[in-house]
Amino acid sequence: MSVTATQKRGLGSAIWDYLTTVDHKKIAHLYLAGGGLFFILGGIEALLIRIQLMKPENDFVSAGLYNEIITMHGTTMIFLAAMPLLLGLMNAAMPLQIGARDVAFPFLNSLGFWLFMLGGILLNCSWFMGGAPDAGWTAYAPLSTTSPGHGVDFYILGLQIAGAGTLMGGINFLVTIINMRAPGMTYMRMPLFTWTTFITSILILFAFPALTIGLFLLMFERLFGAAFFDVSLGGNAIIWQHLFWIFGHPEVYILILPCFGVFSDVFSTFSRKRLFGYTAMVFSTIVIAFLGFMVWAHHMFTVGLGPVANTIFSVATMAIAVPTGVKIFNWLATLWGGRITVNSAMLWSLAFIPSFTIGGMTGVMVATVAADYQYHDTYFVIAHFHYVIVGGTVFGIFAGLHYWWPKMFGRILNEALGKTAFWLFFIGFHLTFFIQHFLGLMGMPRRYWVFLEDQGLDTGNLISSIGAFFMAAGVIIFFINIIYTAAKGEKVSGDPYDGRTLEWSIASPPPHYNFKQLPLVRGLDPLWIEKMEGNGKMTPAEPLGDIHMPNNSFIPFMISFGLFIAGFGFIYHNDNMIGTIAMFGGMAIALLSMLTRSVKDDLGYHISKEELEKEAE
Template sequence: MAAYNQRKGFLSWLWTWLSTVDHKRIAILYLFGGGLFFVIGGIEALLIRIQLAVPQNDFLVGSTYNEVVTMHGTTMIFLAAMPLVFAMMNAVVPLQIGARDVAFPFVNALGFWLFFLGGIVLNTSWFLGGAPAGGWTAYAPLTTEFLGTGSDFYLLGLQLSGAGTLMGAINFMVTIINMRAPGMTFMRMPLFTWTSLITSTLILFAFPPLTVGFFLEFFDHIFHANFFNTAKGGNAIIFEHIFWIFGHPEVYILVLPAFGIISEVVATFSKKRLFGYTSMVFATVLIGFLSFMVWVHHMFTVGLGPMANSLFALATMTIAVPTGMKIFNWLFTMWGGQIHFTTANLFAVGFVPTFVMGGVTGVMLAVPSADSQYHDSYFVIAHFHYVIIGGVVFGLLAGLFYWWPKMFGKILNETLGKITFWTFFIGFHLTFFPQHFLGLIGMPRRYFTYFPDEGFNTWNLISSIGAIGMAIGAIVLVINIVITTAKGQKAAGDAWGIGRTLEWSIPSPPPEYNFAQTPLVKGIDTFWKEKMEGNKKVTPAEPLGDIHMPNPTILPFLMSIALTIAAYGFIFANQTSASRPLCLVIAAFGIGLMLLLMLIHSIKDDPGFHYHKEEIIEIEKGAE
């Protein structure tokens, strides 16, 4: 009987997570999914550094090395950084704008499951015929004509994940525009909400070109359509344009939420309002606009001519101006503040000089004549990682330590957190700073080995040692999470005691309905403003009453499973001609099942459920 009850308890727990549409639970799912793929991508990075630690190593060679490099880049960009950004957005944005959930909870859940199962499809390539080996950019015709089934896993896995990302972005745009609490004008929104809005807008315009490019590659690879096969009249350069029209805005899709996190953390732990709020907002909007005008700087060496190169060089240098404004505003926010060096703030402060270094090398790469020398060297690798890890990952780690109490109701151990910061920070700079010199003395990227007399030995060894430091920092973070979950310090609603925005005005973790009464927003940093007026809570904009919430549903998970079946059908249709008819039937079945589930959802009457006024009063008393 006990075993039955345990099994029943586990099944109930599993059903809760598979069917949830609560934005806070979906944030945790994104955190788990992104964290899992971050670990996988980190292991792949360590394998690369082991191979390059010494000259003429044979740990990973040839196509195996290409597969690991491809999977590392693809996993970190699409399956780790993106979902971790969505984890922060799901956990925080509805709370910061005073909403009870996102605009479309069903679509929110569907977006997560598409991302996660797309990542599973991609990573099963290791066991089902070989991982993709064409680089994370998947350039044609290399991917479409010369590589095997790994390309199919890449194209179909990322199509699933990309669809989930696009759904999430549209959802957050609608949520932020339509569901702000009374009094929260656009110019009163917290910076993280602003950067989430601009990020969602960038995704809306950047992901469709990528989707089109991958569909064309898919037809080239599976149905031999010749869109990019130059031998049969195609144009491979067109795919580079398509990819980088997505690829450069993607950098800002990842880094703008990190900018928002840094703005929140620095202001909170300096006990000051963010310096130059208005200029920060307009700088964010300008960065988003300019991010679509710079993609050709990735293609300075393909021969587009001096006019095109000059125009895109100018645009690339211009985007450094609003980015530089943010750097100075963060510094001025800290200037004269009562700075608390928590782990979250250490990552925020460490972010500033690190990201500046990445930005400076970006301006160097914006010069076409110089880029012809830097291109495809380890200098580009160093620049890219200073932006993506020194910017995005540092920002996400700052946000993780900052909002962990709000998400889980417990504060991560600060001692272990500082160990994580210093090992990760020092390890990062040891890993990637030497790679600038490797690039300048001629080490090309994507090569799996080098000779002892080329002058690369010492810098590569230092770089590999630094990677171990980063791994130690990540391991300590996992230990911290385990210890905190088991016996961590419980967090109050205003966990740091100096919270400024609405999420800190409610219990930690929040109840399912978030706000018992919709708050009335009186200004920027409205919770801080209320505290300065002597109020313990934010002024409500409505009387206490019943609250309607959506029901959980398993349909998003089942719809994602259906599309995953279709993806595998198309993948294996390209394996052998004998199995192609059966595999195409399986693909058609998956698509048909998806359409059926959509029909069921469209005709299903889902009235949701109510928290009654008396029940809300009891919950709020318990939280106090």
């Protein structure tokens, strides 16, 4: 009934609905759409890089434009594609997995999304306003402080706004998991994806503030004449590197840990077995997160921190291989003896294990200080981090999308298209990046615009570029699959995989209140327990009653929009009056919207028991 009502309301009100929604399931759609859009942009940038490097001394793009493309490729993929796609999966699945009706702060959830989206748009506006940032995604000072034009300013303001949104997301998930678990859902009964969401949120909470301050310092330096990184006034450029990597290293665990959660759930579901070594999996996640804060200087081995500091950070880095290894073996042991179904979600997960292990192995190699002097800033490092970020995070996102797509939309992605996309992408991925290890070892530096003929780099680069097109083809087929599924996809029940966790105990897509009655959880894999020992359905933990729901709100969009305008203002306030006006005007819009939120009572509404009973008929 509600579906037909939605269709009748027309496009205008559907857009308004998404602009004002505070429902975590719809915010998940927004994150996936926004992240998907930026993933395409970042992918196009990647293709441009590989076309430029297809042959020696190519002149496909100019040197300056090349710098902008590599900077935007890295920044877009990390901040605007991978993170929001993961936040989308978390929003879609985590509250359902713990048996919650909503997240703790629905308003902040919406605000977090709009800050990310408008921050990302602000960053990409730079393409049309005098050039994109060109100081690399790491924006090292003094390159970033002296880069002419406004490119780097867009980087600073765009990331500042998007980063604030991510921080809110982190706090929101933490409180949701601590305060809103269903009766019986103890910490050690939470699905691994919920656990990794929890740990990731802690990392977000403690890592992003360092980036916030780094960006503030850079902004003060470029736009307000401060001297943090200016050696002539006593500044020190290394401060930026420290702040960036104090954030940046936990960030890579922010990207990979949620995917570990996805794989754990997928392996366990499609092996029809309880996850092997659940407790060890939880604790290894915690250990990875803990160690993740103590290794940032391994990105700075060649800076000259001295042998003592380098050694400490080297040892700490290598230690991370231990809990990660524990995880790899637990996944293998989960598969061992299981009744395995190989579908698209499972293919991405199975492919992850060897791909990521290669990335982990090269990680230990680059963690070796003496050897790192050889690898540093070469294609070896490029190959390493693409093996972990693509082989880990991107594979994880695809696995998660295939796994939860039916839960989110009620239709299952087409398997034939899904498998084709996987094989194209998988082959392309290894073609592109495996050869780059050797290009790096032969001395090809990263970020170079051209390379010379006959230095042994020609064939390797050509192979790498061909691989990139395979990956692009895989992504295109995945998007075709989405369109095909939306139009003609097979409709599925609430539990298409014979699932184990709570999200499969409710309809697909779930009603907006998720659980009519909160479920009573009796152990790990609660739905499976009911299937084995009960009647296959969750036992309600409460009688049917009124359900409290939050109100929709347009204020999150307004706050983000105000900051978006103010962002332009900060960038241009030194150039002209309009910039100054935008700076104050934008801040006024943002602050007044916040004040409105603060003074207006918003108690939400109730869905009455009678309505719930009627809907059941």
